[in-house]
Amino acid sequence: MKKWVKLSLWVVFIVLVGIQFIPVQPNETEPVTTADFIEYYQPPIAIGNIIRSSCYDCHSNHTKYPWYSNVQPIGWLLQNHISEGKSELNLSEFGNQSNRMKRTKLKSIITQINDDEMPMSSYLLLHSEAKLDSLKKARLVKYFDSLVVSLDR
Amino acid sequence: MKKTNSILALSLTVGLSLSLIACGNANKQNQEGSAIPHDHSAMTHEADNSMSAGSDMAMMESKTITTLIDNYLAIKNALVQDNSKAAANAGQKLADATSGIDITSFDASKQSEIQEILEVVKEHGAHIAKSELAHQREHFEGMAKDFMDLLAIAGTDRTLYQQYCPMYNKGKGGSWLSASEEIKNPLFGSKMLTCGSVKETISMK
Numbered sequence: 581m582k583k584w585v586k587l588s589l590w591v592v593f594i595v596l597v598g599i600q601f602i603p604v605q606p607n608e609t610e611p612v613t614t615a616d617f618i619e620y621y622q623p624p625i626a627i628g629n630i631i632r633s634s635c636y637d638c639h640s641n642h643t644k645y646p647w648y649s650n651v652q653p654i655g656w657l658l659q660n661h662i663s664e665g666k667s668e669l670n671l672s673e674f675g676n677q678s679n680r681m682k683r684t685k686l687k688s689i690i691t692q693i694n695d696d697e698m699p700m701s702s703y704l705l706l707h708s709e710a711k712l713d714s715l716k717k718a719r720l721v722k723y724f725d726s727l728v729v730s731l732d733r
Numbered sequence: 734m735k736k737t738n739s740i741l742a743l744s745l746t747v748g749l750s751l752s753l754i755a756c757g758n759a760n761k762q763n764q765e766g767s768a769i770p771h772d773h774s775a776m777t778h779e780a781d782n783s784m785s786a787g788s789d790m791a792m793m794e795s796k797t798i799t800t801l802i803d804n805y806l807a808i809k810n811a812l813v814q815d816n817s818k819a820a821a822n823a824g825q826k827l828a829d830a831t832s833g834i835d836i837t838s839f840d841a842s843k844q845s846e847i848q849e850i851l852e853v854v855k856e857h858g859a860h861i862a863k864s865e866l867a868h869q870r871e872h873f874e875g876m877a878k879d880f881m882d883l884l885a886i887a888g889t890d891r892t893l894y895q896q897y898c899p900m901y902n903k904g905k906g907g908s909w910l911s912a913s914e915e916i917k918n919p920l921f922g923s924k925m926l927t928c929g930s931v932k933e934t935i936s937m938k
Contacts, residue, residue, distance in 0.1 A: 678849040678852070678853075679849075680849045680850065680852075680853050680879065681849065681852060681853055681856070684853050684856060684857070684875060684879075687875055688860075688871075688875075691871055
């Protein structure tokens with residue numbers, strides 16, 4: 581019995597070591613283009629910084645990876661998460677969309693922030709700097725609202 | 734001690750072979766990836782065949798603006814009844830329908846705008862298909878304007894009423910389209926079924 585426990589622990593250990601060698605394509609290689617949300621709209625620097633630190637890890641082509649992303653299977657989970665986030669909204673390609681789609685996405689961004697759906701609580705657990713306090717929330721929503729208004733015109 | 738050594742040796746061998754397998758898989762994937770262009774002609778051929786079969790189906794179902802209006806109204810009726818599941822089904826149908834519509838019959842200058850509207854409607858439909866009630870209502874309200882723009886370009890096959898309730902979204906108001914003049918509010922459902930009034934009548938030209 582004891583032997584089996586020991587052996588299975590070894591097997592788990594070996595698999596964990598083994599999977600570290602499986603290559604992962606990091607989400608940071610694409611160059612920044614003029615379609616990038618911050619390049620495209622040129623928001624005030626403070627607003628741009630909030631967007632970058634609260635949204636860009638999962639909603640752009642430029643993730644700032646934490647050290648543990650190099651540890652599998654954590655890195656894979658992050659990868660999954662990021663590709664899901666990007667399929668909903670990719671701020672790196674925001675400017676490429678039609679004005680109609682921009683408006684739609686902006687309205688969704690506003691409700692997600694207002695309803696405290698985003699940034700996700702699981703993400704905030706390890707990224708306290710991404711948290712939106714009520715002041716940051718109000719500034720962001722006001723800014724996104726102004727973009728919607730300019731598109732409505 | 735000897736036993737631990739042998740286990741360690743074993744573990745190293747297995748670990749190494751595992752990582753080799755992993756690398757091997759990666760190579761295989763690359764090979765498969767590079768193999769795709771070779772098979773491309775055969776694949777497109779096959780795709781063409783299934784496409785023609787698909788368009789036959791589409792012809793029979795004739796996905797047109799009518800399909801979109803039908804599914805939009807199905808979502809509306811489901812939301813009136815607070816029925817999230819029925820709304821999700823109709824949302825999926827709406828999203829699917831946007832892909833099958835032939836827009837070549839429209840004015841060339843209008844085609845890109847119609848295409849943009851269809852993309853947005855697809856986005857809303859897909860979200861209605863996978864969200865809970867409040868979120869479904871947000872997306873339903875969100876596409877009212879796009880739908881009206883679409884009908885302004887493409888025309889409608891029936892009389893529709895643009896209705897508006899000023900209380901939705903914390904007093905910012907919300908619009909929707911209805912097939913009947915009578916107000917049945919899809920944005921509040923049973924909570925406030927009769928909030929709203931007709932703002933505009935969209936009729937066939």
